[in-house]
Structure formats: structure tokens, C-alpha cells
Amino acid sequence: MKTPTLFHPLLSKATLLLTSIALISLLSGCGKDKDEFPGKIKIVAAENFYGEVAQAVGGDLVHVVSLLTSPDMDPHDFEPTPQASKDVDAAQIVIYNGIGYDEWMAKIIKASGGTDSKTVIAIGSDIMGKKEGDNEHLWYNPETFPKYAKVLAENLSKLDPLNADTYAKQADAYIATLAPATELAKELKQATAIPIAVSEPVFDYMAEALNLTVTDKKFELAAEEGADPAPADVAKLQDDIKAKKIKMFVYNTQSSSTTIQNMVALSKENGIPIIEVTETLPKDKNYIQWMTDILNQIKAALK
Template identity: 30%
Template sequence: MTFNRFGRALLGLAAALVLSQSAAAADKLPVVASFSILGDIVANIGGDRIAVTTLVGPDQDAHVFQPAPDNIKAVSRARLVVVNGLGFEGWMERLTQAANYRGDMVVASAGIKARERVEEEHEESGAHAGHDHDHHHGKDDPHAWQDPQNVVLYTRNIVAALSKLDPAGAAVYRKNGDAYIAQLNELDAWAARQFAQIPEAKRKVITSHDAFEYFGAHYKLRFLAAQGVSTDSEPSAKEVATLIRQIRSEKIKALFFENMSNPKLLQQIGRESGVSAGGKLYADALSQAGGPAPTYLALMRYNVTQLLEKIRLN
């Protein structure tokens, strides 16, 4: 075979490979997930049978998300849109209307017992009392993924939705879902063992954003936050002063900001209370691929490790 013939053969092989890869991509079920944590969960369940597009990416804040033209295109091409629900994606209805979306939508949190945002609870804690931070979410706290057992239900809901759209892949989705649930249960058992070693009286944490109510209820930690459940408004000076007094009186040393929050507020609280802020917690978004929380399972393990290190100082 001459060089030219050999070169043409290589080019032909490369072209065939590209066409094969394009055909494989075209065969995958196009799925849109509303934010990075949900996108990771969906990808674990769908595996190679789906192509996932995430609207609100790593280290991005879904509370203040503004859809772009590329997001509208992604939704218009999707066969399934997966949302958290519980009022988390206040922009989703406008987005699906702009995309003229007629496909299926699954609410991953369907069936979960939502924690209510009760004003009396805020007043009792002394944090963000009287604020209207929750107006975007209604009465329900949307951060249900902070309890791994809720993500077990997320997984089952997503398995059912994918299996309905792609019956040929139902066995794969069930197998992937069962494997992911086993990992969730292993994570949950590990975290529970870690916190069980700390007296409940010491399990107090300050965060800038009220996103850990489900986590706190599940593992019996008490979280106080300057901001409410949404991150799109700032607390008043009176609320910050009240929180600082509480930190001093209860000698709380565990002080954290979230990966997509402005750290200035918590730095101010730390200076005035005499407590140095710990590292980041990942609340509503994954880290970038090279960071410490590129998946939901890694996020939870990282948060647990960070919290344990600081609450031991309380």
C-alpha cells in the first residue's frame, strides 16, 4: 500500500469514527437538569444512555440565575427536564415557555416531606427575623438534597421518568439507580457515625445562607444563618447584630460561608464576634471538576469533614 493509499485509508477510518460517535451521541436521550447537583444525580442514573445538559453550573447560584439563549436552546431540544421543585427554580416556567417546551418534566423532590419555613423558628433562633428572604420559595424549604435519604427518593423518581421515556433502557436505569442508592446509604451511615461522636450540645454552626435545615434535622445539628433560604437579598444591620450576640453567648466556633456566596458578610460577622470563618461549605452547587466537591457524594463527604473539624471546637 502506498503512502497516499495508506493516508486515505486513515482519513476514511477517522471519518467513520467521527460519524459513529456522532450517531452514538444522537442516539442518547437529551436531558436537561436545572442545577449542578441534580445534573450529577441524573448522570449517575442515566449513564451512557443519556446526554445531560445542566442549566446552573458548578459554583453558580440558582437563586439569582438568569437564563441565556443557550439555555433556551438546550431546553427546546430536550426530551426530559429534571427540576428540584419546592419552589427552587422560580425561573423555570418562564424558561420552558420561551423554549416552547412540550416534553416531559420530572420533579425530583416529589413525595418528600418538605420542611416548612416558619417565621417563628427564625425569631426563636435570632437569625434573619422579620426578613422576607423566603418569598421566592413559598413556605417550603427547597434544599431537600442536603439529606441523603431524600436523594434516595430523587433517584427513584428519576429512574421512573427515564424508564417511561426510554423503556428499552429501563433495566439499565434501575441497575444504575440501585447502585447509586447503595452509595447514598453508605454515605449516610458514615456521616451519622461521625456526628454521633460529637455531643449534641456542641453541634452548632453559623452559615451565611440558610440552606442546611434538612442536613441539620437529619444529623441533629443546629444551623443559624444571617441570610434566609434565598441569597438574593442582604440581612439588616439589626439581624447581623442579633446573630453576633448569639454567637458570643453560645460560644459558637463553627462559622462557614458557601461556595456561591459573597464571603464579606460572614467575614464581618467573624471579625465582630471574634470567631474566624472556617472553609467553604457546598450548599446549592458543586465545585468545578478540580475542586473538592465535583459530585454530590463528594460534596456531602467534604461538608461533613469540614463541619466535624469546626464543631469540635464549640
């Protein structure tokens, strides 16, 4: 007996047609993802203030993705999304702070092939000559961003030699935008060291540039490590505040504790100016606005 066939010519043609359309759509979609920014150098920056520089130096010739984009994100505890890994994998240049600050980025870079597959710029070690264990908050160092802009322009030029002049000019133009903060910092630099206290080391590079001496090193280190300062260090800072031995108290508003809050309150009671700083870029501000606002607080405190 002949086995009945389940083959139906019309059904088969329709199925093949639908399958072909689905396959073409899928391939077309993949193509759009790959060519979403055709001809542009793809850059991923761990922190948005580094991404800001990348966009300024690269201009219309680059597409920049910053992973840390909200002031509410903790750079130390950031959990990268699958999309972040995809962005890094597709990038030609990856920029991060390094020296232990954003270790999660180093892991993503390694998983995506490391420096063999892309240009990696670690601001701390590659540009500023720092090592793990050094102060991580390099964006408060007035020398960091001009150096970074120059290095980035050089790396973009290696990938795109025909536009080398454009990258160099755009780096110079960006550095010129830093002039208000640079000039203000020069104006505020003290001829004689002035003692200050800080809640943690976020501001220390800028303090050094202005010749402001941090007097509570043990206190700030404990705060940085999430530990309670030793009673003797707390007592010393309290005494310095009450005796007005410090000119200002620099307070990182994003990292606090009961002890730090008590120091802020004690400073206010004793007429010690409070300088409010943050670790991440505030909402609706760019880097130059951020730094200028802080320097203006310093200027008022030094009067």
C-alpha cells in the same frame, strides 16, 4: 422587435447545481443536529449536580445537558441562552430544582410546550413534597438524591421499557456511591441537639439531619433575602459567639456581606470553628466529594 433573452443554459445549470448542493448540505446539517445522539434519551438538568445523577442512572442510554455548569454562575440570576432553550425544547426529560429556586427553567419549559411535550421532574414539589417558600437548597438534604435517582429510573423506564432493569440497577449503583456520605452523616448525628449559627439557610437541611440546631434564624433569613439583619439579631449572634454558645459557624462562601464577614472574623477570634459551604458544586468535584468534604469539616468541629 424580439426582446433579448437573459437566459444562459450553462449559467442556469451551474446555478441549479450549486443551489441543489447548498440545499442538500443544509438539510444534511439539520439531520446531523437532530441525530447527533441517535437512540439516546435526551435529558436537560438545570443544575449540574442533578445532571450528574441523570448521567449515572441513564448511563450510555442517555445524553445529558446541564445548564448551570460553573460555580461562578448564580442560579437565581441565570440568563438562559438561545441554546439552552433549544436543548430544553429537544429534551424528553427536564429536571430542575423548582419551588422558586430556578424559576427561569420553569419559563423555558412552559415556552417549549410544558409537560404535554416532555417529562418534567421538579425535585422540590414532585419528589420532596416541598412548596414555594420552603427552603430551596434540597441537595443538602441527605434524602433527596436517593429518592431522585429512583424516580428518574422509573421515568426512564416509562420511555424505554426494554431497558428498565438497567435503569433500576444503575440507580441502585449510584445510590451505593452515596454510602460514604450517608454513613458519615449517621455517625455525626448528635443524640442531643447542638446549637450552631449559619450565615444563610443553604446548610439547614443537613443541619437538621445531624441534629444541629440553627440559633440565628432571623439573621440567616435576612441574609437569604439580601437584606441587612436587624441590629438586635446582629447583637444576639455576636453575644452567642463571644459566650461560645454555638459549636460552629456555617459560612456560605459564595454569598457574603460586611456583616457576615465580621461574624466570621469574630468566630475565629473566639475559637469557633468555621464550616465553609457553597451553594453550587465546586469545580473539579462531584456531589459525593462535595458533601463528604463538608461533613469532614463538621466532624473536626465536633471533636
